[in-house]
Amino acid sequence: MKTIVTVKRKALASNDERAGQLRAMLAERGTLALNLISSPGSGKTTLLEATLRELGGELRCAVLEGDVATERDAERIRALGVPAHQILTGGACHLDARLVQGGLEEGRIPEVDILFIENVGNLICPTSYDLGEDLKVVLLSVTEGDDKPFKYPAIFARAEVAVISKADLLPHVPFDLAAVKEQIATLNPRATILLTSSLTGQGMGAWYDLLRARLATKREETA
Numbered sequence: 658m659k660t661i662v663t664v665k666r667k668a669l670a671s672n673d674e675r676a677g678q679l680r681a682m683l684a685e686r687g688t689l690a691l692n693l694i695s696s697p698g699s700g701k702t703t704l705l706e707a708t709l710r711e712l713g714g715e716l717r718c719a720v721l722e723g724d725v726a727t728e729r730d731a732e733r734i735r736a737l738g739v740p741a742h743q744i745l746t747g748g749a750c751h752l753d754a755r756l757v758q759g760g761l762e763e764g765r766i767p768e769v770d771i772l773f774i775e776n777v778g779n780l781i782c783p784t785s786y787d788l789g790e791d792l793k794v795v796l797l798s799v800t801e802g803d804d805k806p807f808k809y810p811a812i813f814a815r816a817e818v819a820v821i822s823k824a825d826l827l828p829h830v831p832f833d834l835a836a837v838k839e840q841i842a843t844l845n846p847r848a849t850i851l852l853t854s855s856l857t858g859q860g861m862g863a864w865y866d867l868l869r870a871r872l873a874t875k876r877e878e879t880a
């Protein structure tokens with residue numbers, strides 16, 4: 658047991674070192690980096706597609722996609738004319754800083770204003786791995802049940818932004834929105850909570866404004 662804990666600690670320490678290198682590189686470029694985390698199917702890629710349609714003409718964006726298998730998400734992004742690279746983990750349940758460094762290797766992704774990293778779909782493993790991002794964004798769709806923040810507390814405690822997605826489906830599912838907001842606020846009182854629908858555009862203005870504001874802050878900090 659002691660050996661397992663020590664090995665895991667060492668792996669995380671080595672990841673943190675690489676994440677520090679990534680953070681320094683992104684700061685030098687003035688790139689804002691987001692790490693999107695959720696269960697499979699919560700709407701990460703659809704949120705990105707809507708975001709890139711909105712911001713694509715105004716800001717330089719690129720996407721690193723993390724999945725166990727297939728290039729499907731990267732293909733969805735590239736179909737919008739936005740640079741995307743698919744990282745295949747070959748079974749691993751999360752991205753780590755080494756994989757992201759590989760994804761950013763010369764020529765794969767140009768220098769951009771915002772780099773979106775879509776993590777492998779799950780609420781547990783990606784939580785511990787720093788990818789050099791400026792902020793972690795957790796998504797929870799209204800179809801997943803209103804008990805999830807307390808069931809997966811670590812990610813909701815760490816994510817600076819919580820997006821409650823698929824708001825258009827609220828009238829059709831039992832989902833206590835107030836209770837979910839309360840759980841998230843209990844786990845992270847400073848979290849920004851957004852209610853969005855990528856389908857209808859509900860709440861998306863606040864999401865775009867948050868991205869613009871965070872990029873401006875980063876530029877001021879790194880100028």
Ligand SMILES: Nc1nc2c(ncn2[C@@H]2O[C@H](COP(=O)(O)OP(=O)(O)O)[C@@H](O)[C@H]2O)c(=O)[nH]1
Pocket residue numbers: 695696697698699700701702703704778822823824825826853854855856857
């Ligand atoms: N009703 C509704 N469906 C959505 C919304 N966003 C995504 N979806 C659907 O949810 C499914 C999974 O979306 P996807 O973006 O691939 O999720 P990901 O696995 O988190 O990247 C797809 O069928 C989407 O069309 C939304 O805002 N409203």
Ligand SMILES: [Mg+2]
Pocket residue numbers: 701702703730775
């Ligand atoms: Mg996806």
